[in-house]
Amino acid sequence: MVGSRDLPPSTVSFGTVFFQNQFRAKPQWPAPGTSLSDQTAIVTGSNTGLGYEASVQLLELGLSHIILGVRSLERGEAAAAKMRQLHPKAKIEAWELDMSSYPSVQAFARRCEILQHIDIVILNAGLTRMTFHTCAATGHEELLQVNYISTVLLAVLLLPVLRAKARPRRPPHLTIVSAALTLAAKFQYKDYVPLLPAFDDPQLFHREETYNSSKVLAHCFLWHLCDYVSGNDVIVNLADPAWVRGTDLTRGVEGCAMKLGVKAFGVLTGRHPRVGASCFVDAVVNKGKESHGCFLMSWKIHPFAAYLYTPEGRRVSQRVWDETLQELDFAGVRRILESMKA
Template sequence: MVGSKDLPPSTTPFFPNVFFRNQFRAKPQWPAPGTSLSGQTAIVTGANTGLGYEAAAQLLGLQLSRLVVAVRSLERGEAAAAKLRQLHPKATVDVWELDMSSYASVQAFARRADAQLQRIDMVILNAGLVRLAFHKIEATGHEETMQVNYLSTVLLAVLLLPILKAKGSPNGPPPRLSIVNAALSLAAKFPNRAANPLLPSFDDPAAFDAREHYHSSKLLAHMFLWQLADRVAPADVVVNLADPAWCKGTDLGRDVQSAPMRAAAKLFGAATGRPKAVGASCLVDAVVNKGQESHGCFLMSWQIHPFSAFLYTPEGAVVIQRVWDETLAELDFAGVRGILESMGA
């Protein structure tokens, strides 16, 4: 298999070349006619709105039997689930609470999945945010973008690995776990790359840069997957990253307070953004169309794409190891080292 690590790093400038191709030239890869997910169970986080909701609807449209909508607000989750149930009355749609700013909530969600789901075939970790102002999560001490987009996301991914391995179909393909990423990870300047320790440097309000924090939160996922893929056998669980590209009509920029900025973002989205259905198809592609060949890969424009070019450099190798070591140390309370050892790749 030729994965993202095996590809030569892309030297194409991100803007406008990569952006233009990703937004306008790439062709969607929809599931083949007759694809059926009957009997299967999926979890989609952040599925009450935007791309998460659209991806959930597309999975149900493929006759998915059971869907777990994982959301911070049960009220909004139930409202979304009611629409999904009306459209797909034969499916079971459950709403479970998941607050990605809380380690305790992430752990509770994983325990519930283990206790209450007999089978899990696919997981889309879609929940994420963009913070335009610095905000620290008091319970963890971390800046919120990093907490939600990176730390809590990789914690949930690791906690779900042995559960997926145990609850996948005995006669079907291995379970798939896809983490929603972004092409903007390729544009990250990563100005604090030399910080040692690294992760605490994102928690300094004086160094906060909304754009770079978001880009870096996605870049860190590249680094984590670089190491994780060697510790998880693709025959047990397929893990990948999926980029839906820039899409119109999502709530990713819900933190924007400035009316001019909201108007500019809306105008830019209308002119360049993909429809939500097309963006969400990237997430569905990652868990339905793609198989073991996508393990440990960054999927962009429905294709296996190289990671950020920085990861292929000698400096990148050092930082990848630092991110891995610091992340495992941060998540030691949840026993992540033991979980990864138990996967026995």
């Protein structure tokens, strides 16, 4: 199978990419009659925004069981209650998941082992911030922790669970939410050795670039993950929803002027949340093994960030991979990845 790393890098300007992605691309909705009956899905960050909307769309396709991975059980239960009103026949549960806490991520993954089957996972939990914040539990900068380190930790912990819970000849899907902004990222941390700790330096924080770079890291990780995970076992991909108005992603934006600016930009250019969330549903319902190891944008397979295709980019992505495995050694990720090769 040909993944994103096997494609030639894109040479189109980001301005053109943004215009095409926001205004020209056409949604690819599931075919009429598509049914997720008897299937189980996990969606993180699903009490609000795109995670909530993606969950609703899966339920509209007849999904039988959904787990909402949420930081606040109170808000998660409120979201689940609304979903139950619309889909009373489905089993809808809210499970606690704090992406800033390694023990919480590990406990969530262990809890998934009780499920009989897992067909779909959408790792949507994420955030953006305009100022530097540190996670008290880990000491890492918050965007690095939530958008990347904890997300890939959960993904790796779930891989053997998904393989064990798979149905015959139907590999489960694991989709990590990405962003088209990876294609515009300058990746300012690339020259630092080690690289990941550079995110933790408040002097290097940049309100746009730190977010963009946190998303590039997932491109680096997936580039190498495909050497360990077969699409016959678990289909792993990244999906970009484009810029979407009215979501909770920018809850960390501080200051009235900035909040108003972000809101106005969303009103003028943003996709409707239903359209944005359809990108995740497309990744786990419409796309098959051909999407394994791919970055999906505008409902199509797209190359990774162009920098990764350069000799320097290959070396840097290898460092990201090595440093990530070292950071997550406590959770046995190397052993898990080697077991996925078997």
